[in-house]
Amino acid sequence: MKIEAADVIKGLPTQFFSTLVRKVGKVAEAGHDIINLGQGNPDQPTPAHIVEAAQKAVADPLHHKYPPFQGRIELKEAVAEWYKNEFQVTLDPGREVAIVFGGKTGLIEVSQCLLNPGDICLVPDPGYPDYWSGVAMAGGRMSFMPLLKENQFLPDFSKIPSKELGKAKLMFLNYPNNPTATTAPLSFFENTVRFAKENNIVICHDFAYGKIGFDGQKPASFLQAEGAKEVGVEVYTLSKTYNMAGWRVGFVIGNEEVVRLINLLQDHLFVSLFGAVQMASAHALTASQDCVRELVGIYEKRRNVFFDGLRQIGWHAEPSQGSFFGWLPVPEGFTSVSLADYLLEHAHLVVAPGVGFGDHGEGYVRVGLLTTEQRLEEAVARIDALKLFR
Known part of the structure; x- marks a missing residue:
């Protein structure tokens, strides 16, 4: 019997980074x-007090049963309290907070809830590739918004072709940005709200790195802009803020109708997160935030060590403003892929080619500051030994 894949599966974008993983595997095997x-x-590990809260909740027979379909109110209330404390944003826990299985799931579900086949979604280029996946699953089309250095890696809405703009229903944004590691001022989000109202476009702001800002600068939430909840939502995750990537806890927050649609879709897919995980997540949001400040301090020290080292060997790159990434211009004579291959082969160093994040990512590679300062110093030393900048 021949099994034929559905068209929606055939239409999924190629996972660019699976090729990188295979290349790395071969070098590791050697x-x-x-x-x-x-x-x-x-x-880094999940902070101990969050793990302890989960252990206690696991032992509670209440959480051995199905949780409420749309999530526990304790967690939704914790999200609202956290947003009020951190960003002075007021949320209705019952109507403006949807619990999702990690930020990635929320981002994909937004497209599934809002796009019909043929509808246009405005997508940053470079940007997180899973935006593409959600649009493809919904049968939508993408119109790419270039993020250019000369515009501080912010999209220029005036450059969106009018033909595309007239058919656009959804826009993805992401600051602090993956992969460019830049932040956006509140004034940009205020302009975004005006643009969305004028053109009847829903905004989905991916705020995954929302607590990771450097040099004393606190990243702005899209929801801080006046009128933001009228035009869109923000997707937040505990993965980065609390080192809870494997716990798969995220939220879609803001516009009441979009939140309702997310909950409706999930009613047909899931029975919410394991209750003990939800209660541990609520504890993470309402307990002391010292662990978050300490984590940001770790990333900032790593950023300083790495970028200072690059400057000393002649690789001139703008230090990251936020997130735990760095966005490095490719030296003359290389493409992003050829540089990544060269560093892997000759320095046994893995970086992500910028073109994997979109056509306008060409000319850059992304690095993750997700190892010790000593290993980052060693990475710089290995690059220096290749004499690429002499």
Whole structure:
């Protein structure tokens, strides 16, 4: 019997980074010491007090049963309290907070809830590839918004073709940005709200790195802009803020109708997260936030060590403003892929080619500051030994 894949599966974008993983695997199998800066997986453990809260909740028979379909109110209330404390944003826990299985799931579900086949979604280029996956699953089309250095890696809405703009229903944004590691001022989000109202476009802001800002600067939430909840939602995850990537806890927050649609879709897919995980997540949001400040301090020290080292060897790159990534211009004579291959082969160093994040990512590679300062110093030393900048 021949099994034929559905058209929606056939239409999924190719996973660019699966090729990178295979290349790295071959070098690792040869026994080389690899420094992997190509990933986005937090390297620190979940704080002990969150783990302890989960252990206590696991022992509670209440959580051995199905949780409420749309999530526990304790967690939704904790999200609302956290947003009020951190960003002075007021949320209705019952109507403006949807619990999702990690931020990635929320981002994909937004497209599934809002796009019909043929509808246009405005997508940043470079940007997180899973935006593409959600649009493809919904049968939508993408119109790419270039993120250029000369515009501080912010999209220029005036450059969106009018033909595309007239058919656009959804826009993805992401600051602090993956992969460019830049932040956006509140004034940009205020302009975004005006643009969305004028053009009847729903905004989905991916705020995965929302607590990771450097040099004393606190990243702005899209929801801080006046009128933001009228035009869109923000997707937040505990993965980066609390080193809870494997716990798969995220939220879609803001516009009441979009939240309702997310909950409706999930009613047909899931029975919410394991209750003990939800209660531990609520504890993470309402307990002391010292662990978050300490984590940001770790990333800032790593950023300083790495970028200072690059400057000393002649690789001139703008230090990251936020997130735990770095966005490095490719030296003359290389493409993003050829540089990544060269560093892997000759320095046993993994970086992510910028073109994997979109056509306008060409000319850059992304690094993840997800290893120790000592290993970052060693990475710089290995690059220096190749004499690429002499």
